[in-house]
Amino acid sequence: MGLFNAIMGHASEVSMEKLNEEFGPVLVSGEIIEKGYKLVRDMFVFTNKRLILVDKQGLTGSKVQYLTIPYGSIIKFSKESAGMLDLDAELKIWIRGEAQPISKHFGRDNNINEVYKVLSEHILK
DSSP: OHHHHHHTTOBEEOOHHHHHHHHGGGOOTTOOEEEEEEETTEEEEEESSEEEEEEEESSSOOEEEEEEEEGGGEEEEEEEEOOTTOSEEEEEEEETTOSSOEEEEEETTSOHHHHHHHHHHHHTO
């Protein structure tokens, strides 16, 4: 189902081992990775301090942009699905100063509720 989700543009969860290997060098002291999801070539990673969005650009993906969003900059977020039988769900995150939300799609095999809970724990302090 992971390949199908990638082809359809849905996010799939990334193993903690791979996340720590790739993001270990950019983490600050005391920062730990909580969850990470991959969307074709792009990723978004939730740490205990921030949300990291990774945008791989170009045909080969050799140029990579890492965007850090402090949790304090997130003003609201939502999840949308058609219920239990829906094949996908969408997570939207609004950032202070930005008119349009960041939108990510989750396949049926990925639990959007986990991500929603992580955001809730950081935003609703």
